[in-house]
Amino acid sequence: MRILHLADLHLGVENYGRIDAATGLHSRFNDYLARLDAALALALDAGVDLVLIAGDIYKNRTPNPTHQREFARRIYRLRSAGVPVFILTGNHDISPALGRAHSVEIFAALGVEGVTIADRPRLHQIETPAGIIQIIALPWVTRHSLMTREEMRGANFASIEYEVRRRLEAFVVDAAQRLDPAYPALIAFHGSLDGAQLGAERSMTLGQDLVLPRSLMAQPGVAYVAMGHIHKHQALSHDPPMVYPGSIERVDFGERDEPKGCVMVEITGGRATWQFHALPARPFVSIEKDVRASSDPLEQVRILIGRHDLHEAVVRVELRAEREQVPNLREERIRELLEAAGAFYIAAINVHVERSGRRRLAGMEQELLDGLTPRRALELYLNSKQPPLAPERINALLSATDELLT
Structure with a gap:
């Protein structure tokens, strides 16, 4: 059985770009669609039996109709080829408000054949061209449903956190015990596993992470753990493989050195092998x-x-210069050089000039090493202020400090 595992599509992220005159779409939205198209082409060429998307389809919980239309076109392409699709909801897909629809609920509401939306912990059996596969689904779990229950009213955050983790762990153990040994099985999880290396998702996270132990995922009968939420591709275990494919496109400069891609999984005889496939993400320099x-x-x-x-890169320039050098480092001139080199988008051109007050502190390294009293630290700070404070003002503040310290 062959499975395409991808996650964190984040359709709708539109930073570092412009409107494409040819399509009317934002150029960065086109980037994300191009990465998704490349992943799906890989899947169709390989004749996969299932496409599993481990959460975060859109940038936020309220995608606009254009974003929804373009994603639906990709789902239609897969279903037209007879490939079933399994979509796990992530923190960017769900609403924190009780009763509100999540961003991909429309597929479940319409009952689209061959598309499974996993928006709550549940054991699924999915029909594929290669037979049945069992999926223990662990979508992003919100705390609000638990908080509304009578037995948890007035409970503090630590108690709620403990109860959510306890119930999730109990669910996974119970689901694993109910697996049919005649069919292969995997866990699909959107969230943080202990030991995972975090990336730009930390600044994008909608909701607070609930970190689960790796040992929980190593259940008997589970061949593979398909994870989402962490943007950096990584494998946390090999038996069974616990894999984050990472996001399909770079979000910001924090991801400039990370490969972006998807994972091709093959399950044979209850064991899984996998291979990461890099996608041609937009370079950030x-x-x-x-x-x-x-x-x-x-x-x-x-x-x-x-x-x-x-060439075709998102670029930023960060320079440290003397004040007298600034006239020779005009932004428009640097911009011309970058455009001539083929830059796709210039994110920033910053020239940092060291303040003179910092130079005065530079000669006090030994005093800093020896340790400063609070009063001396304040005195150094006041003397470094720009524009300079009047001596009588400094003396008055130091006198007030002496009174507070005695």
């Missing part, structure tokens, strides 16, 4: 340099730009 020692800082920037492949 950060050019950072201290040019204070340069007699011609703009020429040094030109040389730096020439050392990077900026």
